[in-house]
Amino acid sequence: MTAEFLGIEMPVLLEAFIKVNIVVLAMTVVVMALIYLERKIIGRFQMRLGPTRTGPFGLLQSIADALKLVGKEDLRPTGADPWVFELSIYFIFVPVFVGFVVVPFAIGWEIRALELGLLYLLATSSVSGLGFAMAGWASDNRYAMLGGLRAVAQGVAYEIPLVVTLLAVAMLSGSLNLREIMLDQGTVPNIVWQPLGFIMFYIAMLAELNRAPFDIAVGESETAGGPHIEFSGIRWSMFQLAEYAHLWIMSIVGSAIFLGGSAWPLGEDLGTPFQLLLMGIKSSALIFLAMWTRASLPRLRIDQLMGFAWKVLMPLAFIQVLVNGFVIVYDLPLLLLTVQGLIGIVVLNWAIQRAVARPAGRPGIAAWAASEATS
Amino acid sequence: MEHTTDALFGGYISVLVAIVMGFILIVTALLATRLLAPFSRERNKGATYECGMLPIRRASTSIGMRFYLYAILFIIFDVEALFVFPWVLTLGAGAYAAYWTMFAFIAILGAGLAYAWKKGALQWR
Numbered sequence: 001m002t003a004e005f006l007g008i009e010m011p012v013l014l015e016a017f018i019k020v021n022i023v024v025l026a027m028t029v030v031v032m033a034l035i036y037l038e039r040k041i042i043g044r045f046q047m048r049l050g051p052t053r054t055g056p057f058g059l060l061q062s063i064a065d066a067l068k069l070v071g072k073e074d075l076r077p078t079g080a081d082p083w084v085f086e087l088s089i090y091f092i093f094v095p096v097f098v099g100f101v102v103v104p105f106a107i108g109w110e111i112r113a114l115e116l117g118l119l120y121l122l123a124t125s126s127v128s129g130l131g132f133a134m135a136g137w138a139s140d141n142r143y144a145m146l147g148g149l150r151a152v153a154q155g156v157a158y159e160i161p162l163v164v165t166l167l168a169v170a171m172l173s174g175s176l177n178l179r180e181i182m183l184d185q186g187t188v189p190n191i192v193w194q195p196l197g198f199i200m201f202y203i204a205m206l207a208e209l210n211r212a213p214f215d216i217a218v219g220e221s222e223t224a225g226g227p228h229i230e231f232s233g234i235r236w237s238m239f240q241l242a243e244y245a246h247l248w249i250m251s252i253v254g255s256a257i258f259l260g261g262s263a264w265p266l267g268e269d270l271g272t273p274f275q276l277l278l279m280g281i282k283s284s285a286l287i288f289l290a291m292w293t294r295a296s297l298p299r300l301r302i303d304q305l306m307g308f309a310w311k312v313l314m315p316l317a318f319i320q321v322l323v324n325g326f327v328i329v330y331d332l333p334l335l336l337l338t339v340q341g342l343i344g345i346v347v348l349n350w351a352i353q354r355a356v357a358r359p360a361g362r363p364g365i366a367a368w369a370a371s372e373a374t375s
Numbered sequence: 376m377e378h379t380t381d382a383l384f385g386g387y388i389s390v391l392v393a394i395v396m397g398f399i400l401i402v403t404a405l406l407a408t409r410l411l412a413p414f415s416r417e418r419n420k421g422a423t424y425e426c427g428m429l430p431i432r433r434a435s436t437s438i439g440m441r442f443y444l445y446a447i448l449f450i451i452f453d454v455e456a457l458f459v460f461p462w463v464l465t466l467g468a469g470a471y472a473a474y475w476t477m478f479a480f481i482a483i484l485g486a487g488l489a490y491a492w493k494k495g496a497l498q499w500r
Contacts, residue, residue, distance in 0.1 A: 016389035020396045073412050074405070078421030079433060094397035101386075101393050111393070112386040119460060120390075140433060141423050153442055156449040163456045171463045230423070234408040238401060303499035306445065310497045314452070314488065318481055321459065325477065331468040 019111045023100045031244040032062035038291055045295035072233035079140035080230065088138060088227075089235050092131030093242045095124045099249050104178045106262045106275035113179040118170055121178075121253065122163050125208070128242060129155035132217070132227045139230040147226025150302065151210060151217035157309035158207035158214075164317035165200045169257050171324045172334075178253065182261040189260035193337045196344035197320055198258045200313055202289070205250045207309070209243065212294035216302055247287060255282035304355065312351045316344055444496050455484055 005015045036051065036059065043050030051058030076085055102117035104110045114120050129152050136148015170176050172193060173184040181190075191198045207214040210226075218226035228239045255261055259282045262275035270278070300308070323340050326332070423430040462477050491497055 012385065012388050013392065016392040017396075020389065020393050024396060024400065070404075070408050071411050071413075072408070073414060073420075074408050075420060075425070077423055079423060079430075090398060090401055093401055094394060097397040097400070098390060098393045101390050112389045114386045114390075139423075149438060149442055153445055156445060160449065160452050160456060163453070164459070167456065167459055167463050171466065174464060174467070176460070176464065233412060234404045238404065306499045307497065310448070310488075311492065315485070318485065321463075322478060322481060325466060325474050328466055329468060329470055329474040 016111065020100075023111065027097075027100070027241075027245050027248070030248055031241055032066070034244045034247065034287065035065070035240065036062045041288070041291045042295050045292070066237065069233050069237045074235060075230070075232045077140050077230050081138040081140070084134050084138035085230075088131050088134035089231070089238045090131075091134055092128045093238050093245075095127035095131070096242045096246045096249070098124045099246075102178055103249055103252050104182055104256050104261060104279075105252065106272050106279055107179065107183065109272065109276070110179065113177055116176050117178040118166055118176040118181070118257075121249075122159075122166065125246065125249070126155065126159055128246070135231070136227040139227070141230050143224045144227050144229045147217045147223035147229070150223065151227060153302075154207055154210070154214060154217060154305060154309075157306055158204045158313070161200055161309060161313035161317045162204035162208060164314075164321055165194075165197045165204065166257065168197055168317070168320045168324045169194055171321070171328060178256055182256045182263050185260040186263050189258065189264045191258045193334050193341070194258065194320070195338065195341035196316065196348065197341065198254075199345060199348065200317060200320075201254060201258065202286075204309075204313065205254060206290060206293065207305070209246055209250065209290075211243075211247070211290060213297040213300050214305060215299060216305060219299055222299075247290065248283070251283040251286040251290070252279065254286050255279065259286075308352075308355070312348065316348060320344065441499060448491060448496065451487070452484070455480075 005018060039061070040050040040058070051061035054060040054064045076082065099121050101111045102114050102121050104113070132151035132155070133148045136144045136146070136151070139145070169190050170181060172190060173181045175181055175184070206212075210217050216222060218228070223229075228236055231239065256279075261282070262270070262279045266274070266278070320341075324337065327334065327336055419425065419427075458480070459477070462473065466473060
């Protein structure tokens with residue numbers, strides 16, 4: 001088998017190897033830039049300056065951090081399970097990295113446009129939950145274990161709304177191939193037909209990434225850092241690398257599926273540099289939104305978090321699939337979906353407001369308090 | 376696109392390459408830190424938190440039952456989502472039977488979710 005890359009015919013293995021290496025380089029640069037930008041942007045939100053000392057405007061901060069982390073001693077607690085501890089970072093980073101195979105940077109600019117791309121991406125990226133559980137369990141630290149368990153419970157709960165919402169969108173294109181989903185929205189991006197789907201995807205994405213306000217698993221004030229307490233130096237930086245690489249992947253996939261990727265609004269005849277720019281702008285907007293959310297919202301409690309996933313997002317996501325199917329099967333105008341999506345947003349907002357307005361009503365807490373009082 | 380074995384599975388060669396590269400990346404980073412980082416023979420550095428206070432017991436405690444409940448629910452609903460995937464790809468205008476069959480399937484699962492909800496399995500306590 002041969003494949004073409006930059007006009008040169010070469011074996012598939014070599015072509016894949018070159019493309020994966022380009023992605024590795026791009027990922028390293030982008031992750032460093034994201035860490036710097038996140039610190040700068042959060043700093044701005046909190047009326048601080050963020051890093052300023054290393055290089056002009058603190059631009060070299062991430063490089064300095066990376067050098068420092070490489071030069072730090074690699075510790076492993078004596079009580080830790082050596083195999084599970086050593087293997088956990090592979091299980092956290094590799095599944096996320098493997099997702100890059102289907103990420104469409106521009107039309108025709110992915111490592112491989114797999115036919116089952118969306119299923120593949122969802123299947124691989126959810127494996128890193130196992131890595132968090134392994135890291136938490138193996139560290140021989142109660143807070144790490146608690147954080148690992150929380151990470152799994154939360155990842156598992158938000159996995160289903162994420163999968164089902166993306167399924168609902170894939171229905172409109174009739175394909176799981178990310179390239180085809182992107183090309184299918186040349187005139188109208190999917191967010192117009194699926195406004196509720198986009199919001200649910202965004203919420204589930206934040207939860208899958210363990211980002212604020214869903215960072216109960218890794219929150220410093222609750223689990224003292226979560227699964228990566230006992231990891232130091234370069235091992236700890238692998239957690240960071242996986243987190244930001246995952247954020248990058250999800251933002252690109254989100255903009256490809258909901259915002260039309262590099263196909264909308266200027267069509268697929270645009271040159272590749274402009275397509276990359278368009279995709280860059282859209283994914284940067286999603287990433288900025290995630291950072292903005294982190295700066296604005298307080299952390300959720302675990303009962304609110306689980307309740308929200310199972311009682312609000314899950315039913316809404318399944319209803320979305322059924323409504324999409326109805327519209328497709330009976331060949332109704334797609335505008336109905338927009339109306340349904342807007343109604344769904346109102347319902348979602350109502351559910352959130354109701355939960356916020358009624359903070360009591362936790363039988364568990366009441367029973368616990370009563371038993372504490374009697375004993 | 377032709378659906379030959381090559382077209383369906385040929386792309387997964389790059390998945391294999393990506394997996395290998397991911398492992399190589401971490402191994403390289405660990406080797407770099409092995410070469411560059413200092414190593415101390417201090418005995419106490421392996422203590423939990425390494426803060427000077429010795430931990431009292433090992434960390435392996437019992438895991439809350441609620442985690443199992445959520446895990447079982449997850450397995451049910453995630454397998455079900457997998458069943459929906461092929462249905463999504465083949466659904467077209469006029470496929471009434473396919474639609475109402477899946478409607479019944481999801482309705483049954485919805486009833487299951489309602490049952491779990493009523494039983495309090497979704498209540499974190």
